[in-house]
Amino acid sequence: EALASAVNVRAGNEDPLFTVAPVTNRSRKSAVARRSPLAEKGEIFKNAPAVKGTYFKVPNILES
Numbered sequence: 001e002a003l004a005s006a007v008n009v010r011a012g013n014e015d016p017l018f019t020v021a022p023v024t025n026r027s028r029k030s031a032v033a034r035r036s037p038l039a040e041k042g043e044i045f046k047n048a049p050a051v052k053g054t055y056f057k058v059p060n061i062l063e064s
Contacts, residue, residue: 038044050057 036044038046
């Protein structure tokens with residue numbers, strides 16, 4: 001509550017700034033939309049990490 005109050009006191013009248021530079025959309029001219037081979041085979045989650053509780057399971061890192 002104290003932090004929100006301090007922010008409101010210092011807030012100006014300007015509109016919020018979302019970007020400092022104008023947006024430029026870039027796309028490859030030769031790109032053709034197509035389905036992923038994994039999606040076509042029904043294996044879309046084949047490379048997804050395993051989940052244990054609320055964490056992702058990752059390989060152990062060994063230090064020497």
